[in-house]
Amino acid sequence: MTLRIGNASGFYGDRFDALREMLTGGELDVLTGDYLAELTMLILGRDRMKDPGAGYARTFLRQLEECLGPAHERGVRIVTNAGGLNPAGLADRVRELAGRLGIPLRVAHVEGDDLTAAHPGSLAAHAYLGGFGIAACLSEGADVVITGRVTDAALVTGPAAAHFGWARDDYDRLAGAVVAGHVLECGTQATGGNYAFFNDGHRDVRRPGFPLAELHEDGTAVITKHPGTGGFVDVGTVTAQLLYETAGARYAGPDVTARLDTVRLTQDGPDRVRIEGVRGEAPLPTLKVGLNRLGGFRNEVTFVLTGLDIEAKAALVREQMTDALAKSLPADVRWDLVRTDRPDAPTEETASALLRLVVRDPDQAAVGRALSGAAIELALASYPGFHVVAPPGKGAPFGVFEDVYVPHGEVDHVAVLHDGRRVAVPPAHDTLVLDDVPQPSLPQPLPPGGPTRRAPLGLVAGARSGDKGGNANVGVWARTDDAWRWLAHTLTVDRLRELLPETAGLNVVRHALPDLRALNFVVEGILGEGVAAQHRFDPQAKALGEWLRSRHLDIPEALL
Template sequence: MTTLRIGNASGFYGDRFDAMREMLTGGELDVLTGDYLAELTMLILGRDRLKDPAAGYARTFLRQLEECLGLAHERSVKIVTNAGGLHPAGLADAVRQLAERLGIPARVAHVEGDDLKAGYPDSLAAHAYLGGFGIAACLREGADVVVTGRVTDAALVTGPAAAHFGWGPREYDRLAGAVVAGHVLECGAQATGGNYAFFAERAGDLRRPGFPLAEIHEDGSCVITKHPGTGGFVDVGTVTAQLLYETAGARYAGPDVTARLDTIRLTQDGPDRVRIEGVRGEAPPPTLKVGLNRLGGFRNEVAFVLTGLDIEAKAALVRGQMETAFAQAKSAPADISWDLVRTDAPDAPTEETASALLRLVVRDPDERLVGRALSGAAVELALASYPGFHVLAPPGKGAPYGVFEDVYVPHGAVDHVAVLDDGRRVPVAPAHDTLVLEDLPTPELPEPLPDGPTRRAPLGLVAGARSGDKGPNANVGVWVRTDEAWRWLVHELTAERFRELLPESRALPVTRHVLPNLRALNFVVEGILGAGVAARHRFDPQAKALGEWLRSRHLDIPEALL
């Protein structure tokens, strides 16, 4: 059968607005996907729907479609998106109304079954991560636009591929290949040079990266590429970086299949073309992941600016003053955290570079304790604290924050349904076979490099990295580009050395996963993000730059690699 060309036009809610038009006009496509959902997005949409029951979906998608539905129809491009969020039926109706207003014939279907809030009444949103066979059912019945709620990001690709090639639910190797393609595409320009560790080598190409597409073949293999003439670049490094993003071990589990990341083979197939093949698949695990979002309380912060000399003493003074004020009020917030950020430099040529920041973050179920209690105590110190006292901004009233957690339910606990344009409801059967997920044994490691001269230098001169969040945990994927560097990295960067290099992880469980085919190590740091991104537990709440911090750390590197 013919190659299926699937492109991506959105990696998150807020991505580049004109990407949909660029993808539809820039080259050949069969299917255009858009990924709008993340853990934080579900919380945002849940709060939207509290105010308006008709809300709960990504309105940006509808505005993009107003410009582009005609283009998609002219070019016979199917559109598949999870922009339905918490209200896929509502978005599907809105798309039908838009198509009627524009005079464009479009059959619009949607997927239901992910919403499990009835079983978790204390949650703002509770959604199972569905697979791609609901999407496939919609496309097989002739849908032009398919809207879903919470499906796995890769399902936006596995669904169209299964529909196009006629794959059944037990064709695990083919499905696993499509999952890997979907994982590469899901974050948009991250596959075409965006957020790339070695960006400085190709900086001129990155002012406006194009969005990626996958040429998928019937056996599940694919080529990752982009439209001709668009910015950015696609090479083995950019694809490797995205493959490591927000993953853990070699078994990458989903509702349709568990993809074996340790079987992936990457080869450069020409300029801006990377071939992915050899992916093996296994039966999915017996349960589905369910993401729960709830309101955790209220949060506020203030950043005190400390300038010039005696930074530590100034910080100690204002901290003691604030703690005394809380004690006298007998109403301190339940959670109080302090961070001194030493951005100051000695003998600095500007006031800003002579200044450090002392961040105070408070959380409490009572909105008053993070509002007036904090702002009153901080503002009252304006003329009675350290020399040069000022803050970046006066603390406000405080804002609600969310907490994310995941639980697991059997496949049969959800009613996965494809709802067609004419109202017919097509049930989607749960997985026939399942396999309990277990970590694979550590693969055989290559011989270490022979001893030789070393130089103290940043890890990033040799290794790339990409990091991200999964609930309270973070992952840091680290890879190198030569066999010699791999022989050094796999023996040097143990979990223990990782903890040494990133002191924030020293008291936390750190698991190292080895992926020799990618010359990569993947580290999972449990609990570093507290209650998840919405709780903003740390300075970098989604661990986006954790990998870059690791790359900046110095260690003894063989001179032969430098």
């Protein structure tokens, strides 16, 4: 018996019409929506500071206004983490909406993730719960389940465990659902969105459809999408999403640790990719807790430098701003010169470079009036052609994210059923402290001595990158066996550091996943204190993989 689970949201702000499109576009048993990310928790925390009744994804309620009817008529259950910091509050709003629309609806929610009170100084501290609270709600007849901070994959493992009656130690089956859930969680990234090879062939990726998984009792799954929707599903799109925001062979979660080095992907027909072979292990003895706190205030100004003497112009304004800021002396000052200019340029814009100044400090005054005044006062007293992209403001608060870990037993995981009953969800009874996974065998390298050509890495390899706190991961995969033989022996940690100089001096760990023909690199600390701290130009490392693909190296001509 197949369980069809679709996803209609990969983040807070995703396509508004997706919920309706997924409900009306084809058969489904369960529809999920993932609204939470590290940055989202900070945003919701600031919402809750202004209004204690807030703290959930407001757009979800607006989406439901036109979708509760179709969901009820088709018997589709909805499971979402849109509850954010206030799942009980959102559950009440959904009940009110259903009553107003005259739709009989059983709404349940999951509690226990909020550990803010135990972490003084944090704006939001939430444990990543597993899927068995969701499973308890569904097993008792809930039509809609609202959660707070659960793992993204829990939105799939919960319905699967309820539907198939899996036990807590059905680790291989749970791991298969975790992998399927990880593929679904970012929505259209599994159906051609943000895909490295989007420009190959004549595929239409202007409006990709959202993905769904056909799950089976043994934990295997097929990733697909509704007929007639845009985008495409193939082994490449699924591989890319599997590598997104993961690290090594083990993908640890509160219910199970999935072994990514056991995943086998096969094309099962047009827009169908089968996932099988996934092995699971007992979960870690601790749960991850995401801590969000306010880190201080941040401000920036970008100076436009046009034409000749770019370096000298940059040096002049740096000296002037350094002198002007000497009294306030922000705690953190960062300059970046971006050479977007070109010689003998046909337009003023292409003749211009950008000099970006970012300041941070616990005191808003140190980054607000001081920076604004200093930049504006230079308008007639600095380099020729002086102007800025926009005048600096008064400074905005920024957040800091970090992980801590607590034993399972310190979290009161509770399923609050539609009739008000509270069902305690026991912690995992078996856990496992993980040893390092032995390095897998790599394929034989290509025969030496063949002709090579200097070319971009992206001609033979795809990549996808993302953030986890202050770290970034870059997953790189090959599409043919010969390309994998070359990639596995060429793209070492040292070579990555050469190609991405920003990683020099940082700890970089390489993980090989031969069954996916993939390497996954974790770059520790490149994002500072996380996305909300805006540490670098690309604060979530979304394009780090595309930068890597653009770098040139000697590639065997046979692969090109």
